[in-house]
Structure formats: structure tokens, C-alpha cells
Amino acid sequence: MATLPNPLPRLTADPSGRALGLDLPPGGLVDTTIDGPWHEPLLWRAEDRTAPGDWAALSAARNSGLLPVLLDLDDAQDDLGGWELAPDEMSYAGDHDPEEVLAEFWEEHAAYEPDADEDRPGEEEADEVYGRGPTVAEMVAPYGPLWPGLAAATPLDADPNARAAEIADSLARSGSWLKRPRLALVPARRSADIPAAIGWSGPLNHENDVxxxxxxxxSWEDRFGIRVIALAFDRLVLSVAAPPTTTAEAEAVAAEHFAFCPDNIAQGDHDTLREYAEHEVLNGRVWSFWWD
Structure with a gap:
């Protein structure tokens, strides 16, 4: 893999970014990692809270290899020191097969021992693993312990970048669940690579190599038109330009979500994959993931 040129060092002498065709608001470069300063900036982030329209205003940054993302920071995280960024721990996304990754997680978290003689198949109770009531079998129905495979792609109902700007604007408004969103720019080949590009460690208890x-x-970019919109310390938010529109499609995608982030269901607002699919995936323009 050829190393992607990082244009961020040019902002040291040109904070406005005009040499890159940008007009940046006040902000700064971040090189803070869990092991000390990184050898080059990981990202640029704005000083002030983002506002609707800011995302679209920096759309030209893509021409320089910089992609936008909202970072939800509090007063103690201005330099992201509390995020424990670990870029040195990251491999390259292109070296991994997405279905193999999901299948591995599914078999780890959805496996149970079927027992045809039981009214409730599955000897392992989910509350032993997650502190919840349903059995694992009930939680992951209509699927079983074997990985069900990738969901089929669905048609776009919006341009992915336009949908991303729309969702970013909605999160920038006061009253959203983001406390202090700051617009950031990250050197990355594609939006999906942003978490690894900065060494984000939000899913640390689930997967160390983001x-x-x-x-x-x-894969979700290709099949569902997602874009990475926001990162918090342990939360990831995506926009979706090709959301599932049928129950069957939503349940197939929900199975991928369970493998990707079991806490979304095991510790979320919905007890089962079916409920999660109905309320969080079906026609959903935003997918959000949280790791305990």
C-alpha cells in the first residue's frame, strides 16, 4: 500500500489553508496519541463549535485528500488527549475482508447451542453474557449461531455526500446529542478509513485494530452509501444514503450491526435484533454505534 500524502503539515505555515484551496476557520493541528506526539499531524480541528453549513463549506478539502468528520469534544478533550488515539496500532483496512471480519464477530457473540427439546432454544442465557433477559437465540432471531452472510446492497435514495452534509448539519444544531461538535479534517482515502487514520480507540473492548x-x-460505503459523520470517545455516527426499505433488508443489515457492535443490541434500547432492525435500521438515514 502506497502511503497517502498528508497535506496537513502545510497548514503549519498556512493556517487558513489557502494554498490547499481552503478558507479554514480558526483551528489547530492535532498530533496527540497515547504514546506521545505522532510524527505528523493526525487531523485539523476547528476551534469553535460547528454550525450548520460548515461541513459543506469545506467540501473542497476532498480535492486535497482531506475528509470531514465531526468530533464531539468536552472541555478536557480539546487536544484529544483523553481519546487515547493509537495510530501505531492500526493496520490497513484494504488488507481485511469485511465478511470474514463480521463472520468472526458473529460467531463469537451470536453462538449458542441449539436444543430442539427446549421451548426456548439455546442453553446460554444472554443475561449471563450481557445482563439481559432474552436467550442469545431469541436476541439474534431470525438468524442462528452461524453467520448469515452479508446483506444485499440497496438502491441510493440520495447522493452520499449530500446526505452526509444533511446529517452533519442536523447534528450541528443545538439540541442534538453531540455536546460540543467540532469540525475536523482527516487525511484519508475514503470516509470509511477516518477512524483508523486517526487511531481512534472507541471500540477498544471489542476490537483493538479499528x-x-x-x-x-x-463495504457499507459500497452497499449502503454510508459516510463517517461523527466520532465521540466511544461512539461512531454514519449517514446512510441507501437505507434498507423492507423488513427483510433491515434484519439482514441488523445482523451485520450486531456483529460490528454487539452493544447496540445487547446493551441498547431494543432487546432483540428484530426490534433493533425495525426501529434503528428500517429507512434509517443515520446509523449510530456505541461500545461499552
């Missing part, structure tokens, strides 16, 4: 999850995000 590039493996980025391989899945790349």
Missing part, C-alpha cells in the same frame, strides 16, 4: 472495522465501513 482498521478491521473500517473494512466493514468500506
Amino acid at each position: 482498521a478491521r472495522l473500517c473494512a466493514v465501513l468500506r
Whole structure:
């Protein structure tokens, strides 16, 4: 893999970004990692809270290899020191097969021992693993312990970049669940690569090498028109330009979500994959993931 040129060092002498065709608001470069300063900037982030329209205003940054993302920061995280960024721990997303990644996670988290003599198949209770009531079998129905395979692609109902700007604007408005969103620019080949590009460690208890999850995000880019919109310390938000529109499609995608982030269902607002598919995936223009 050829190394992607990083244009961010040019902002040291040109904070406005005019040499890159940009007109940046006040902001700064971030090179903070868990092991100390990185050898080059990981990202640029704006100083002030983002506002509707800011995302679209920096769309030209893509021409320089910089992609936008919202970072949800609090007063103690201005330099992202508390995020424990670990770029040195990341591999390359293109080296991983997304279905193999999801199948591995599915078999780890959805496996149970079927027992045809039981009214509720599955000896392992989900509450032993997750502190919940349903059995694992009930949680992942209509699927079983074997990986069901990738969901089929669905048609776009919007341009992916336009949908991304729309969702970014909605999250920038006061009253969204983002506390202090700051617009950032990250050197990355594609939006799906942003978490690994900065060494994000949000899913640390689930997967240390976030590039493996980025391989899945790349597949979702191709099949569902997703874009990475926001990152918090342990949360990832995606826009979706090709959302599932039928129950069957939504359940197939929900199975991928469970493998990608079991906490979304095991510790979320919906007890089962079916409920999650109905309320969070079906016709959903935003997918959000949280790791405990």
C-alpha cells in the first residue's frame, strides 16, 4: 500500500489553508496519541463549535485528500488527549475482508447451542453474557449461531455526500446529542478509513485494530452509501444514503450491526435484533454505534 500524502503539515505555515484551496476557520493541528506526539499531524480541528453549513463549506478539502468528520469534544478533550488515539496500532483496512471480519464477530457473540427439546432454544442465557433477559437465540432471531452472510446492497435514495452534509448539519444544531461538535479534517482515502487514520480507540473492548472495522465501513460505503459523520470517545455516527426499505433488508443489515457492535443490541434500547432492525435500521438515514 502506497502511503497517502498528508497535506496537513502545510497548514503549519498556512493556517487558513489557502494554498490547499481552503478558507479554514480558526483551528489547530492535532498530533496527540497515547504514546506521545505522532510524527505528523493526525487531523485539523476547528476551534469553535460547528454550525450548520460548515461541513459543506469545506467540501473542497476532498480535492486535497482531506475528509470531514465531526468530533464531539468536552472541555478536557480539546487536544484529544483523553481519546487515547493509537495510530501505531492500526493496520490497513484494504488488507481485511469485511465478511470474514463480521463472520468472526458473529460467531463469537451470536453462538449458542441449539436444543430442539427446549421451548426456548439455546442453553446460554444472554443475561449471563450481557445482563439481559432474552436467550442469545431469541436476541439474534431470525438468524442462528452461524453467520448469515452479508446483506444485499440497496438502491441510493440520495447522493452520499449530500446526505452526509444533511446529517452533519442536523447534528450541528443545538439540541442534538453531540455536546460540543467540532469540525475536523482527516487525511484519508475514503470516509470509511477516518477512524483508523486517526487511531481512534472507541471500540477498544471489542476490537483493538479499528482498521478491521473500517473494512466493514468500506463495504457499507459500497452497499449502503454510508459516510463517517461523527466520532465521540466511544461512539461512531454514519449517514446512510441507501437505507434498507423492507423488513427483510433491515434484519439482514441488523445482523451485520450486531456483529460490528454487539452493544447496540445487547446493551441498547431494543432487546432483540428484530426490534433493533425495525426501529434503528428500517429507512434509517443515520446509523449510530456505541461500545461499552
